[in-house]
Amino acid sequence: xxxxxxxxxxxxxxxxxxxxxxxxxxxxxxxxxxxxxxxxxxxxxxxxxxxxxxxxxxxxxxxxxxxxxxxxxxxxxxxxxxxxxxxxxxxxxxxxxxxxxxxxxxxxxxxxxxxxxxxxxxxxxxxxxxxxxxxxxxxxxxxxxxxxxxxxxxxxxxxxxxxxxxxxxxxxxxxxxxxxxxxxxxxxxxxxxxxxxxxxxxxxxxxxxxxxxxxxxxxxxxxxxxxxxxxxxxxxxxxxxxxxxxxxxxxxxxxxxxxxxxxxxxxxxx
Amino acid sequence: xxxxxxxxxxxxxxxxxxxxxxxxxxxxxxxxxxxxxxxxxxxxxxxxxxxxxxxxxxxxxxxxxxxxxxxxxxxxxxxxxxxxxxxxxxxxxxxxxxxxxxxxxxxxxxxxxxxxxxxxxxxxxxxxxxxxxxxxxxxxxxxxxxxxxxxxxxxxxxxxxxxxxxxxxxxxxxxxxxxxxxxxxxxxxxxxxxxxxxxxxxxxxxxxxxxxxxxxxxxxxxxxxxxxxxxxxxxxxxxxxxxxxxxxxxxxxxxxxxxxxxxxxxxxxxxxxxxxxxxxxxxxxxxxxxxxxxxxxxxxxxxxxxxxxxxxxxxxxxxxxxxxxxxxxxxxxxxxxxxxxxxxxxxxxxxxx
Numbered sequence: 001x002x003x004x005x006x007x008x009x010x011x012x013x014x015x016x017x018x019x020x021x022x023x024x025x026x027x028x029x030x031x032x033x034x035x036x037x038x039x040x041x042x043x044x045x046x047x048x049x050x051x052x053x054x055x056x057x058x059x060x061x062x063x064x065x066x067x068x069x070x071x072x073x074x075x076x077x078x079x080x081x082x083x084x085x086x087x088x089x090x091x092x093x094x095x096x097x098x099x100x101x102x103x104x105x106x107x108x109x110x111x112x113x114x115x116x117x118x119x120x121x122x123x124x125x126x127x128x129x130x131x132x133x134x135x136x137x138x139x140x141x142x143x144x145x146x147x148x149x150x151x152x153x154x155x156x157x158x159x160x161x162x163x164x165x166x167x168x169x170x171x172x173x174x175x176x177x178x179x180x181x182x183x184x185x186x187x188x189x190x191x192x193x194x195x196x197x198x199x200x201x202x203x204x205x206x207x208x209x210x211x212x213x214x215x216x217x218x219x220x221x222x223x224x225x226x227x228x229x230x231x232x233x234x235x236x237x238x239x240x241x242x243x244x245x246x247x248x249x250x251x252x253x254x255x256x257x258x259x260x261x262x263x264x265x266x267x268x269x270x
Numbered sequence: 271x272x273x274x275x276x277x278x279x280x281x282x283x284x285x286x287x288x289x290x291x292x293x294x295x296x297x298x299x300x301x302x303x304x305x306x307x308x309x310x311x312x313x314x315x316x317x318x319x320x321x322x323x324x325x326x327x328x329x330x331x332x333x334x335x336x337x338x339x340x341x342x343x344x345x346x347x348x349x350x351x352x353x354x355x356x357x358x359x360x361x362x363x364x365x366x367x368x369x370x371x372x373x374x375x376x377x378x379x380x381x382x383x384x385x386x387x388x389x390x391x392x393x394x395x396x397x398x399x400x401x402x403x404x405x406x407x408x409x410x411x412x413x414x415x416x417x418x419x420x421x422x423x424x425x426x427x428x429x430x431x432x433x434x435x436x437x438x439x440x441x442x443x444x445x446x447x448x449x450x451x452x453x454x455x456x457x458x459x460x461x462x463x464x465x466x467x468x469x470x471x472x473x474x475x476x477x478x479x480x481x482x483x484x485x486x487x488x489x490x491x492x493x494x495x496x497x498x499x500x501x502x503x504x505x506x507x508x509x510x511x512x513x514x515x516x517x518x519x520x521x522x523x524x525x526x527x528x529x530x531x532x533x534x535x536x537x538x539x540x541x542x543x544x545x546x547x548x549x550x551x552x553x554x555x556x557x558x559x560x561x562x563x564x565x566x567x568x569x570x571x572x573x574x575x576x577x578x579x580x581x582x583x584x585x586x587x588x589x590x591x592x593x594x595x596x597x598x599x600x601x602x603x604x605x606x607x608x609x610x611x612x613x614x615x616x617x618x619x620x621x622x623x
Contacts, residue, residue: 055472060337061480070478076468078340079480081363084333087325091337092468094321095295095345099470117333120326 021045023054025072034234036224037065039191040133041072043201044104047208048075053100060089062105062114065139069104083114086121086130093128100211101128108138111147111171118173125182125216129207132173132219135226136245143229147171150248155229170248174221178254184216185209187253190223192241199251206256215257223249278451280444281306283415284374285314286451287422288346292458293372294320295345297334299327299353302386303442304376307348328353332360332373339369340479342467344426344458348374350442351392352383354400361435362401365496366481370429370463372422373407374438376445379602388442389602390527393580396439397554404493406500408436409553411524415449417551423456430462432503439553441576443526443605500555509557510549511564513539517546519619520564521611522585523574524550527600531574533608534615545615553581558588565592572596572618574611596621 006016020026024045031037048054059075061067063082070077080088085103093101110118110132118130137155138144144157148170152161162170174188185207189200200222207218223245225237232240278286281304288296296315298308308324315322321338325331331347338345349357354375364371377392379385396409408428410421418440425436468477483489512532514520523531528549535545548564550557565571571593573582582597589595598614600606 056470058341058468058470067482070476070480074471074476076471076477077479078337078468079363079367079478079482080336081333081359084329084336084360087330087333088337088340090323090330091295091297091334091339091345092341093337094323094334095338095341095343096469099341099468116326117330120330124323 021049023048023074025074027072029072030068031065032228034225034227034237035065036135036191036222037133039197040131040222040224041069043191043197043204044102044131045073047201047205051205051208051212053208053212056098057100057102058092058096060085060092060101060103062103062109064106064109066104066106066133083109083112084117085109086114087117089128090121090124090126093126100208102131102208103128104131105133106139107132107134107136107146107148111173115147119176119180122177122217122219123180123182125184127211127214127216129211129218129220131204131207132221133224134173134221134249135224136170137226137229139226139229148173150244172249174219174249174254177219182217183255184218184257185253186219186255188221188223188249188251190241190246190251192225192238203253206253206258213258221249273452273454275450275452277448278415278419279306279446279448280412280415280418280440281376281446282310283418283451284348284422284438285310286453287419288372288426289314289318290453290455291344291423291426293344293346293426294318295338295343296320297323297325297331297338297345297347299325299331299349301328301350301353303378303445304348304350304374306445307374328356329359332357335371335373336360336364336367336369339364339371340367340468342463342469346372346374348376350376350378351380351389354392354395358395358401361407362399362403362405363481364435365401365405365407366403367479368433369435369479370433372425372429372436372438374440377439377441385603386442387603387605388526388576390441390525390576390580391602392439393553393575393577396437397556397584405496406434406554408432408434408503408506408555409439410436411439411528411551411553412444413525413529413549415444415447415451418444419451419453427456428506430459432499434499434503439525441526504555506552507555507557507560508551509560510551512547514546514548514564516544517569518544519546519570519572519615521545521547521572521574521615522550522561522581523547524553524581527574527576527606530606530608531611534611537608537612538615543619545619550581556584556588561585561588562592565589570594570596570618570621572598572615574598574600574614576600576602576606
């Protein structure tokens with residue numbers, strides 16, 4: 001592990017412009033080179049610190065590559081069965097209404113096996129947030145087809161490319177969530193460039209703020225690269241997000257009831 | 271002042287027992303014959319200042335229970351056979367994560383959709399694990415509405431003392447019959463779970479509740495710890511006995527069937543037959559030592575269940591080499607009464623050499 005000697009760098013005239021968020025563990029991550037989980041973890045950590053929520057947060061980790069989020073965050077965490085994170089988070093939030101609660105889930109977990117739990121949690125307007133990482137493939141299990149796999153995309157279980165007539169079309173979760181009554185905020189962002197990362201952080205913050213304001217359920221989908229299972233270099237994978245994923249999964253805010261006076265609840269978290 | 275008595279259905283006794291035990295979260299999904307539980311909880315839990323959620327499915331309900339349990343808040347869910355099958359995934363995760371939850375199963379006939387009448391067909395599922403992996407739940411088999419109330423209080427205490435899921439294995443008869451219940455309120459240890467529950471990591475290192483152990487040897491160590499716990503729980507095993515001291519034949523039966531068998535044995539006693547009843551109150555841990563103590567030379571045993579033969583395997587294991595064990599299964603799909611058990615008991619007595 002390479003550690004940076006900050007003091008030595010500062011003596012050489014360098015200025016620190018961004019340090020490690022305190023909630024983020026100072027250890028190397030297990031994610032593959034070019035994977036965007038590391039970026040997403042950092043953004044979540046920064047937002048939790050900026051909102052002052054670290055000490056009252058309970059994280060619900062899911063199944064897949066991201067299950068190990070608990071190795072990188074100094075947060076109280078419970079591990080949920082595959083797909084059930086939104087139901088587990090419902091139990092957590094109902095048991096501890098004063099806690100700040102979020103789940104961190106991949107596309108297979110949230111949009112396939114856990115679609116019912118995710119949508120019903122959202123529709124009930126549970127006062128919690130979901131960070132949804134969409135990389136259009138099952139990562140940890142070795143690159144099988146996900147509910148978000150693009151038409152024509154080859155995976156180990158769609159070797160000829162996903163065929164819409166037999167396997168359906170990708171689920172657009174941010175749009176689906178926006179259509180549910182209990183959802184206060186739903187957005188999709190990407191983490192392919194500095195500009196997009198700044199936008200992604202704003203979206204995470206807005207999704208988290210819903211809970212603090214007592215407005216209901218916050219959802220943020222982050223388009224993410226999976227170079228290993230896409231059989232690409234990190235740079236090629238990043239480019240694929242821009243050229244293939246974003247045209248199919250448009251970025252933006254699909255619902256924000258903060259802009260709707262009829263939906264806002266004054267007086268903070270209820 | 272005498273203890274307050276209420277005239278309650280078994281399902282209602284479960285609700286009031288849970289509330290007395292300090293349960294403050296209920297998650298459930300409707301299924302007959304336990305619908306009185308979510309229906310009553312939807313008002314009573316809210317009155318008690320707790321949370322009621324009608325989940326999207328039994329899968330959702332059991333996982334909500336997992337989440338609340340991780341926070342150290344007393345919570346339970348209830349269902350009946352097909353619904354409890356759906357809950358098994360979460361129960362396995364709770365066992366693996368050492369989480370204390372309470373699950374009530376008012377068993378109905380199976381397999382599959384079966385019927386809505388009473389059955390004991392879920393004995394294997396309840397006491398042998400039920401979900402994937404090596405684990406056990408603490409399982410109680412109430413026979414009366416009073417026990418339904420008392421067992422709920424015990425369930426939360428055991429769940430928190432041992433960090434295990436606890437299952438109440440009732441049935442449609444228990445859920446739907448109505449009896450006087452003496453209610454009481456236990457002292458609840460508010461500190462239970464203080465050293466592991468999730469509440470936000472303010473002023474201390476973060477906590478992690480999980481069932482994933484990938485490092486070489488880690489899972490083996492975790493399983494060894496769980497198995498040691500299950501062995502230690504043997505000290506909690508209980509067997510209720512009636513008229514066993516001079517019995518030629520001891521009937522072994524649990525839950526409402528144990529109660530019906532007791533009526534049958536009582537009828538036969540009046541006719542001069544020396545028949546006793548042993549009713550396992552805890553189904554896991556199974557009261558093996560207590561049963562073994564009853565196995566005196568020349569005494570026979572007859573296991574009666576409302577299934578095709580499940581607990582009889584545990585009775586035979588307990589008594590292996592010490593006594594013969596006959597079995598009578600009253601098939602699910604038929605409601606038993608004491609007269610149904612008379613001939614099987616006489617047959618077992620007649621088989622005595």
